[in-house]
Amino acid sequence: MELKSIGIIHSPHQRAAGAPAQVAFAGGSVGTVEIFPEYSGGVKDLAGFERIWLIYWFDRAVPARLEVTPYLDTEPRGIFATRAPCRPNPLGFSPVRLIGVEGHLLRVADIDILDGTPLIDIKPYVPLFDSFAAQRIGWCSRIADGVNGAADDRFAVRDTKGLADGPP
């Protein structure tokens, strides 16, 4: 099962430390999704959607661990009970807001993804398919209202683009 990059995500977040840990914490962050020419035909009809899922490869995460202490917690948790990037298959997804589509470029807001991240897929966000009022949310019930929600460098490696993502 081999993935190919279908584009690149451009964002204001150059390193994990200080980047929003989730879309909900991304405030006004705006970015651009660049779709490679051979896939740009696939974005037809996307402009009608207010929100879209970006599926991407965590290209600057440390190797997989089965237990991690997540950003918003203080205790080790099973990796599949977290959204940490150092997963056996380092895939992330983010339900960003779609501001506009210009040819092969998508303008998006609420972006919590690092600049230069390889894009794997896009799907429309549809509340009927994706929005559920789950009451039981395990350790996440400890996440306080108004929490800062910034990531740090605990799961970051020095990236491939020459930027130090760990402590300087």
Place this chain on the structure above:
Amino acid sequence: MELKSIGIIHSPHQRAAGAPAQVAFAGGSVGTVEIFPEYSGGVKDLAGFERIWLIYWFDRAVPARLEVTPYLDTEPRGIFATRAPCRPNPLGFSPVRLIGVEGHLLRVADIDILDGTPLIDIKPYVPLFDSFAAQRIGWCSRIADGVNGAADDRFAVRDTKGLADGPP
């Protein structure tokens, strides 16, 4: 970017024709997710979550197309504006209900996934991260209340498990 299967999804849906097209249409469908032993340490703390995302490989989809007529529509749409399986990277995700965890086996409900599908990742469903009241939903606004929501064989190939998924 190479994926490895971390488990297998067991479900009552043997073929695309008649299977639910989305979790919302899966009614009482119950299935079991089998996590391979080397990854079972990662499910710690998962039992606290009411709903989980299963990320999986559409192993019985026809090759990628950039335009498709989706199950719930009658007009061709850009593939990234749909949830059709024949994507450049054939990844699906489903926010299923978690009923119980017994060692490396997860019992789940609302399953819309074909039996035998390779599991790629699991993430907890957290409304703060995942649930949004998007108003503009493009062509999906045509999906009628109470629609049947069953898939058919338009995107299915004869599968690798000896079951005919296309017309007999």
